[in-house]
Amino acid sequence: MKVIYTDSLVIGGGLAGLRVAIASMQRGYDTIVLSLIPAKRSHSAAAQGGMQASLGACIKGDGDDEDVHFGDTVKGSDWGCDQDVARMFVNTAPKAIRQLAAWGVPWSRVRGGDREVIINGEKVTITEKHEAHGLITARDFGGTKKWRTCFTSDGTGHTMLYAMDNKAIQLGIPVHERKEALALIHEDGVCYGAIVRDLITGELAAYVAKATTIATGGYGRLYSVTTNAVISEGIGTAIALETGVATLGNMEAVQFHPTAIVPVGILTTEGCRGDGGLLLDKDGYRFMPDYEPEKKELASRDVVSRRMTEHMRKGKGVPSPYGDHLWLDITLLGRKHIEKNLREVKEICEYFLGIDPVKEYIPVRPTQHYSMGGVRTNATGESPTLKGLFSAGEAACWDMHGFNRLGGNSVAETVVAGMIVGEFVADYCGANPLNVSTATIAHFLKKEEKKITDLLVRDFGENPFALKAEMQQIMMDKVGIFRNGPDLEKAVEELTVLNQRARHIALRNRISSSNPELVEAIRVPKMIKLAQCVAYGAMLRTESRGAHAREDFPERNDRDWLRRTLAAWPDDSTDLPDITYEDLDVMKMEMPPGSRGYGVDNIILHPDSEKRMAEIEEITKANSAAGRFELQQLLNPTPIPEKFKGKNERIGRGYK
Amino acid sequence: MSDQARVLKFQIFRYNPLKKGDKPRMVTYEVTEAPGMTIFIALNEIRETQDPSLQFDFVCRAGICGSCAMVINGQPDLACRTLTANFADGEIKLLPLPGFELIGDLSVNTGKFMRAMSERVESWIHDQHADDVNYDKLEERMDPDVADEIYELERCVECGACVSACATKRMRPDFLSAVGFMRLARFALDPRDKRTDDEFYEIMGNDDGVFGCMTLLGCEDYCPKDLPHQTQIAYLRRKMALIR
Numbered sequence: 001m002k003v004i005y006t007d008s009l010v011i012g013g014g015l016a017g018l019r020v021a022i023a024s025m026q027r028g029y030d031t032i033v034l035s036l037i038p039a040k041r042s043h044s045a046a047a048q049g050g051m052q053a054s055l056g057a058c059i060k061g062d063g064d065d066e067d068v069h070f071g072d073t074v075k076g077s078d079w080g081c082d083q084d085v086a087r088m089f090v091n092t093a094p095k096a097i098r099q100l101a102a103w104g105v106p107w108s109r110v111r112g113g114d115r116e117v118i119i120n121g122e123k124v125t126i127t128e129k130h131e132a133h134g135l136i137t138a139r140d141f142g143g144t145k146k147w148r149t150c151f152t153s154d155g156t157g158h159t160m161l162y163a164m165d166n167k168a169i170q171l172g173i174p175v176h177e178r179k180e181a182l183a184l185i186h187e188d189g190v191c192y193g194a195i196v197r198d199l200i201t202g203e204l205a206a207y208v209a210k211a212t213t214i215a216t217g218g219y220g221r222l223y224s225v226t227t228n229a230v231i232s233e234g235i236g237t238a239i240a241l242e243t244g245v246a247t248l249g250n251m252e253a254v255q256f257h258p259t260a261i262v263p264v265g266i267l268t269t270e271g272c273r274g275d276g277g278l279l280l281d282k283d284g285y286r287f288m289p290d291y292e293p294e295k296k297e298l299a300s301r302d303v304v305s306r307r308m309t310e311h312m313r314k315g316k317g318v319p320s321p322y323g324d325h326l327w328l329d330i331t332l333l334g335r336k337h338i339e340k341n342l343r344e345v346k347e348i349c350e351y352f353l354g355i356d357p358v359k360e361y362i363p364v365r366p367t368q369h370y371s372m373g374g375v376r377t378n379a380t381g382e383s384p385t386l387k388g389l390f391s392a393g394e395a396a397c398w399d400m401h402g403f404n405r406l407g408g409n410s411v412a413e414t415v416v417a418g419m420i421v422g423e424f425v426a427d428y429c430g431a432n433p434l435n436v437s438t439a440t441i442a443h444f445l446k447k448e449e450k451k452i453t454d455l456l457v458r459d460f461g462e463n464p465f466a467l468k469a470e471m472q473q474i475m476m477d478k479v480g481i482f483r484n485g486p487d488l489e490k491a492v493e494e495l496t497v498l499n500q501r502a503r504h505i506a507l508r509n510r511i512s513s514s515n516p517e518l519v520e521a522i523r524v525p526k527m528i529k530l531a532q533c534v535a536y537g538a539m540l541r542t543e544s545r546g547a548h549a550r551e552d553f554p555e556r557n558d559r560d561w562l563r564r565t566l567a568a569w570p571d572d573s574t575d576l577p578d579i580t581y582e583d584l585d586v587m588k589m590e591m592p593p594g595s596r597g598y599g600v601d602n603i604i605l606h607p608d609s610e611k612r613m614a615e616i617e618e619i620t621k622a623n624s625a626a627g628r629f630e631l632q633q634l635l636n637p638t639p640i641p642e643k644f645k646g647k648n649e650r651i652g653r654g655y656k
Numbered sequence: 657m658s659d660q661a662r663v664l665k666f667q668i669f670r671y672n673p674l675k676k677g678d679k680p681r682m683v684t685y686e687v688t689e690a691p692g693m694t695i696f697i698a699l700n701e702i703r704e705t706q707d708p709s710l711q712f713d714f715v716c717r718a719g720i721c722g723s724c725a726m727v728i729n730g731q732p733d734l735a736c737r738t739l740t741a742n743f744a745d746g747e748i749k750l751l752p753l754p755g756f757e758l759i760g761d762l763s764v765n766t767g768k769f770m771r772a773m774s775e776r777v778e779s780w781i782h783d784q785h786a787d788d789v790n791y792d793k794l795e796e797r798m799d800p801d802v803a804d805e806i807y808e809l810e811r812c813v814e815c816g817a818c819v820s821a822c823a824t825k826r827m828r829p830d831f832l833s834a835v836g837f838m839r840l841a842r843f844a845l846d847p848r849d850k851r852t853d854d855e856f857y858e859i860m861g862n863d864d865g866v867f868g869c870m871t872l873l874g875c876e877d878y879c880p881k882d883l884p885h886q887t888q889i890a891y892l893r894r895k896m897a898l899i900r
Contacts, residue, residue, distance in 0.1 A: 037713070038767030040814055041721040095791035102789045102796075104781045104848065106806035109798050134797030153807050158720070162810060169771065170780040177767045178759075200759055201674065229716045263692060266718040321691065340804075344720065351719060351737040352692070465704040509709040513674040514760050517708035646792035655792075 001442055002205040006032045007429040009193050009209035011181045011236050013039030015157075015411060016393025017215030018164045018173075019418020020425055024211070025171050027426035032207065033175045034196060036231050039165045043217050043229040044414060047157025048269035048344050050139060050149035051415075052408035053093035056650045057110050057135035059128050060147035066090040066648070067628060068145050071591060073406060076143045076300050078546035078556060079593040080250065080372075080402025080564070080584075084379050087590065087638040089400045089416050094648040096415045097136065097150055104163040108151055108341075110137040118276025118333055120296065121286070132651045139341075140274040141407040143300035143598070149274065149408035154344040157411055164415070181236065182522060184212065184243050184389065185436070185444045191246075191389035192436040194239070195448045197522075202513035204448055206441045211388055211428045213381075213421070214240055215414075218371030218394040222531045223480075224472035226368040227260045227267040236395050238526035240375045241533070241577070244570040246386040249376035249397030249582075251530070251567055252537035255405055255547045256481045257369030258304040263322035264352055265367045268345045270407040272362075273297040275341060277330040279308065280361065281316040284327075292598050299598040302404040302547040305366035306599075309481055320363065327361035334358075366481055370394065370410060372401045372547065373534070376566055379639065381421030385568075388432065390425050392417040399564065403546025423641045452512060455521050461506030464520040471498055471524075471531050479535045484551045488539035495532045496575040502528050533567040533577050540579055541565065544602075558593045558606035562586065586612050590636035627656075662689040664740055666698065667749040668710070672760040682749075683707075695728065695735040695748070699762075711761035719880070722813030725820070726762050727751040732817040734880045735762075753820045766816045773836045777859055779843070782851045802847065809842035809888065811881050818885065821874030830864045834875030834885045837866060841888040844895070856892075857899050866892045 008024035010017045013035030025031045033039065056064035069090040074081060101107055112133035114125050128137075141149040152159040168175065181194040185206060193209040216236025220228030240246040258279070259268045273279070278286050279297050291307040292299045299307075308326055311317070317324025330338060330345070335358045338346055342357075349357045375383060375391035377398050383389040392398065393414040398421070400413060478491035502525040509517045543557035544550045562584045567577040586592055586608035593609050595601050619634055626634070629647065647655040664687045671680035685702045696717045703710045712735075715723040719737040726735050729749050740748065756764035773779070818834035825831045840860055843849045860866045866889060875885040 037715055037723065038770060038814070040770065041715045041723050041767075043716065043721075045813075046716050046718065046720050098791040098793075098795045099789070102781070102783075102786050102791075102848070104846065106798075106803045106810060106846075108807075109800035109803045111800045134799060136795055137800075153804065155807065155811060158813070159807065159810055166774065166780040169774050170778075175771070177771075229721070230714055264694075264717075347719060347737075351739070352694070354739075465708070469704075507708070509707075511675060511709075514672065514711060514763075515709060516703060516711060520708075646790075649793050651794060 001445060002203065003441060004032070004205055004207045006030045006207065006209045008211050008213070008425055009207050010034070010213045010215060011194060012215035012217065012395065013175050014042035014215060014217055014393065015044040015161055015164055015414035016418045017213065018168050019415050020213045020215060020392050020422040021173050022168055022171060023419060023422020024426045024429060025173050029426055029429040031173055033168070033173060034179045034181055034207070035175055035177050036180055036199070038177050039168070039175050040161060042161060043232055044161045044411065045158045046229060046267070047411045048154050049141065049271040049274070050151035050156045050408045051097060051160065051412045052141070052144070052148045052406065053097040053150055053412060054090065054148055055094055055097065055136055055138065055150065056146070056653070057132045058137045058147055059126055060140065061138050064146035064148055065650070067632065069093070069148060072144045073400060073409060074591050075596045076404055076406040077402025078404055078596065079558070079562065080253070080545055082379065082399040083589050083591065083636060084638045085398050085400045087636055088379065088420060088640050089413065091640060092416045092419060092644045093412050095644055096412070096419055100160060100163055100415065101136065103167050105159045106152055107136040108153060110135050121276070121278055121332065129652070135651060139271060140298065141270055142273065142298045142304065143295070143406045151271065153340060154269070154271070154342050160411060160415070180519070181239055182448045183444055184239050185441060186243050186245060186386060187436065187440045189245060189385065190387045192434070195444050199519065200514050202515070204445060206445050208434070208436060208441060210432055210434050211390060211425045213390040213392060213425055214375055214395050215391065215393045216395045219530050220368050220371060222472065222527060222534065223368040223475045224469070225265040225476065227257055227265055228368070233523055233527055234371070234530045235523055235526055237374050238530050240383070240389065240391070241529060241567070241569050242526065243386055244568065246383045246389055247376045247566040247568045248533055249373055249399060250403065250565050251373035251533040252541055252548050252565060253372035253403045253546060254368060254534060255301055255370035255372060256305040256366040257301055258308055258366050259328050259364040260367035260369070261348065261353060262320060262325040262363045262365050266348055266352060267369065268328060268348065268362060268364065269342070272328055272330050272342060272345060275337065276333055277328055278332070280327040280329050281311060282318040283316070287311050287316065295598045300404055301407060303599040305481055306549055308366055318363065325363045325365040328364045329361050330357050331359060331361070370405055372403060372405055373397050380424040381417065382424065382428070388428065390421055392421040403548055419644065420641060423643060452518070455505060455507055455518065456510045456512060458506040461504040462501050464505050464517065464524045467498060467502055467505070468520065468524045468527065471495065471528050475531055475534070479538055482549050482551050483538055485539070488535060491535040492532065492539055495528060495535055499528050499532060499575045529569060532575070536576055537565045537567060537579060555602045555604050557604040558609065559604045562593065562606050590632065592616070662746045663687070664689050664698065664746045664748060666702065667747070668762065669751045670761050671758070673758060674760065689740055689746070693740045695738045695740065696724065698740060699735070711759065711763040713763050720813065722815035725753050725815040725817045727753060727820070732820045732878050734815060753816050755819045755825055756816060766814065769816065769819070770814045770835070773832070773839070776832065777836050777839050779839050781846065781848050783848060798847070806842060806846050809838055809845065809883070812838050812883055813881060815880060817878045817880055818875035821878040823872045823874060824868055824870045828864055828868055831868055832860060832865050834889065837889050837892055838883055838885065841892055844892070853895060853899055857896055860892065861896050861899070866896055869893070
């Protein structure tokens, strides 16, 4: 039995995983990162657009601060987020970006003086403050009041990931590449690491750890067309589910990005619209202002995606062999801007579409993009039900995104959660001795060994590639951007059948070492379970909130549904997860539920909303002398780790 | 395009070093071309419908992550963004990237090579005060042009095309290669990195470093990100030559 011991085991080598690893290493704990691939190839690298942090250095970010960022994030989430977590996040994001600046990210900077930008389809000259020259600048993104999305030309995720991985290399953190965690080791409600398969040799090993962090990203590949990398299959999330102890939160909350290219689904960044790009229909008509007079193309992603779909349903889509699409027009931004700040978009258009976006429109359609759901954690990043199991980044439902994430808040979450959760992981390593019997370790190792042996000896059975394709089609057709009861019921039924069939997979290539078919056979049953959590959760949630849009229940129903879905799968022989709910407490909210200011206003109010609103008014009146920090503390006393408690400085404003 | 879809002929290098008795060979697969088909799509189709043992590496499939460099009809390139329509005769020959440890078929261990490269050039900001920075305060300013210039050199995706196209690397197994030089040039340009020219000389001032380059510039020719290898190698060489 091969056993490797460490203090902090991190599964996933993207931004969140590496940042957690850096935190535990810097606190003196032995740390190992597991990754399917070389860390620098993680899907974090694909984030082109930017990272939100309220630095307020560029002129269009003037007046920005944590409170404005908080408001945008909560509204974006359609009040589904955990406001404690959103608060920790917005307060820490400026520090995260400044730390990354010190670690080497070449953030694009403010250039003092006049510059020409495109706002609402018009050329406008804005004047950057000379005293801000050289500070980190920001661009406009959807659903934000200020220009808050910091960026590196067109390669934000790439430069962030490179700086982060370089820091990890500097600290000597081992990244065990081409390793896949197959199951978590746990006993009596405590997690002790994972059983891991070497993707080259096929060897199984137990990585035994005090703290285990899942940072494996999202589950976009449950859908046949997605912007996500091919590794974003949700396996980390699934192994948490398979413990039967850990829970997943809000799995039905799946985001569709407005502008992926047709047909392959590769993303063109929100920066295209942030920088002034427009959405046009088959007549070349700019339709978004008709639907969203205020935010237009820059409402939140869930809203823009639905408006586009609505418009195509009216027959305004551009027909193509791959179905209808719309146009993204960035020609008005000009060659110079595109070749510098949107170069990745230009390359993608040239290589995959054979067009020049400087002169031609880009065919786009809303496409699966982000998983708000994931391993449910409390504010410290730890599973509330499985001690010692942590999660960070897209894999987690830490829950700062609720039912819709804002553009630029995902890479921001990865590093901020990495910082905050990383501290709690280190605390946990310090406070808990490793106390697990080798019998337990052997039990989990043998179980995985047996599963693989069974696959290798079975003569006849299901083809894993075919099962996966069927699952992806069900999710596309029935659990998409608009949802309804009958389709969702059908999806759940069909996934139930697939889940049963997935117990009888057989291989054509029966070797235990490097074998893509075996990898697929191990993953597909896990993915089908996750798909079922999404579909079943969506079927049960009879309201529309953020990205979860029910045609048969179009209102956001705070009265009955201001709660988080929790999925657990305690019995492996069943075909459905156990679904329970966790109420969000309106009386503790810093910002009680209200209108988002974009999208359709169709809300059934929570009875506590008005009560809390009145209470907040009273507290505000009684403390009229209090500054914004004191007032915020009174309304929402959030536990932020000591390290990150300081106030953030801004140009022209100091620490106010 | 004619109504009749083409049948593409893929000749693919097959060898699994972990399989006893397996021998390197070329195997031919036929795939019916679809509009907009890339090598990524075709290889997955072959794996799913013809040979489930076929090994290759893709991650982002959008030309961003650098996983999928391979030798396509004799030239290293990113397979994910290579359209099959580019090949007039419909014949596509795929070989694994040379210069790297072979994992199997078209899959090579670029990760191991790149981590070692990063350790060798100490691919991080050298500043003893970097960890004492107070992140509540305004960040240190940087000239906007300098930030842009650093990014230009940081666009490398570590795909390994430059290494595989490098004749010097073929003769000198420990040659740092263009990917390493580009990384050094990036940090040498960065005012946040406090390393001196002497310290950089220690890393690259020898024949396995910048003085070993024969200037055949396969790196420049085959870099999928069009990075300025020629300019940067010349710049580093001049900088290093002036030191001693």
